[in-house]
Amino acid sequence: MKILISGYYGFENTGDDAVLECIVAGLKEKGIYDVTVLSNAPYVTSSKYGVKSINRNSFKDIFNAIKNADVIISGGGSLIQDVTSSKSLWYYLSIIFLGILLRKKVYIVGQGIGPIHRRYNKVLASFLLKRVDMITVRDEDSLSVLKELNIDKNVILAADPVVNLNVCSDERIEKILKDEGIDKNRYIVVCTREWGNNELSRVELAKAIDAISMKYNLEVVFLPFYYKKDELESQKVANYLKSPYKIVRGKYEPNEILGIIKKCSLLIGVRLHSLIFALVALVPFIGISYDPKIDGFLKSVDSKIFKIDKFSSDEIANYAESILNHRDKFIENLKIHLKSLRELSKNNFVYLKNNDDEV
Incomplete structure (x- = not known):
């Protein structure tokens, strides 16, 4: 076929x-x-x-x-x-x-x-x-x-096919973190993207990141999902930060990006697939929605939805605190949803027969 x-x-x-x-x-x-x-x-x-x-x-x-x-x-x-x-x-x-x-x-x-x-x-x-x-x-x-x-x-x-993505080796993850100057296991990942020219959203996001970073002593790492394009938006948010930060500059494969996320303490994502990657990595995440597709995913995993033009820094910081203070419970919930979505993802290939060239 x-x-x-x-x-x-x-x-x-x-x-x-x-x-x-x-x-x-x-x-x-x-x-x-x-x-x-x-x-x-x-x-x-x-x-x-x-x-x-x-x-x-x-x-x-x-x-x-x-x-x-x-x-x-x-x-x-x-x-x-x-x-x-x-x-x-x-x-x-x-x-x-x-x-x-x-x-x-x-x-x-x-x-x-x-x-x-x-x-x-x-x-x-x-x-x-x-x-x-x-x-x-x-x-x-x-x-x-x-x-x-x-x-x-x-x-x-x-379900989104990405729920079946495999991660790269731990050795490869450690090399990437070393090359990027990131302290493994002590960082928060931020995956943002350009959406209009809403400066207030950038300010509020930066305030929230600062609050979380300072409270839990976590390094801030911006992780672009759209190579080069997301770097500019990451910098715009980073300009409002008081905390030290890094922007990942290397060009990496999806399984390597998944590896970077796997080692973080928390992910804040505006891009849909950053949230799906966090689910696959079983890492606590906070989704900020600019599009119904993100609403749909967050609903599917019973996660709170923050609208990109309506959230406050206090809301994000408080939600992060509730997640990190009950991290094990949150991850157990992620495991349940990941298992369910992986089962549903099999429906993406129901029109194909195993080891057969017939549809």
Whole structure:
């Protein structure tokens, strides 16, 4: 069986790279190795994941790849939404449309669906998604969005594929921490991202980080998930800090980023996959939401939701105190949710038969 995967790949975004890694691993577990990925950096993607890869911006290459594939997978991530832009949504829907047009099996896998704000985008998404063979989503909120689009057939609740990510070796983690000058086991990780120009949110986040760092004697480590792009936002927050801090500058693979998180005492994350990484690492975390996809994840693990434009530093600091003062209980709760989500994640591959080339 020949599979073509479409997603936001080849952009040096740790979360999306981890999604691809876990989808490819899941396919290989099912005995499927003939995989092609649409990527912004085909050579890098091919060498990293042992797959074929083509330029996601070449219509000719995309058309030929779809024509030669048996199955089209759209996912994971948040592809079916128009918050980023209508152009982004149309790109991913066009891949789905070509798959349907060329009579291929088309599956939406492990995605967070929505929000879709514009009426014509809703109509287009509804028309095409009703015609795919199966949709697996990573949270209950995505099910609600699909229901609003009048899509309720061939829809299955699953989980983000990243819940199955493996961590690198302890030796590799220790080398990374040494290279970055980080004192292992005595640091708090902050994973932020640009969202508007809300200076007040940066100030409040910095105050909260200072309060937690000083109370528990923890070093502050900013960990960019989008290579280079998140460094700028990290620095903007860090400029308001009184505590000493470090910004991780190296370029690391998802399993290495997971290793850095594994050794920290607490993670504060604005990026969705930083929170999922913390869950996988069984590290206490606090999520600050700028998007419904983060709300959906935090709900799924019974975690408190802080809105990026509404939280106060005292609220974050107090919540951190309640977590760290009852750390063992919090981690036991994480173990329960991780086990549940890993079980659900198997639904991302229910359309495939073990060690078989049939769909």
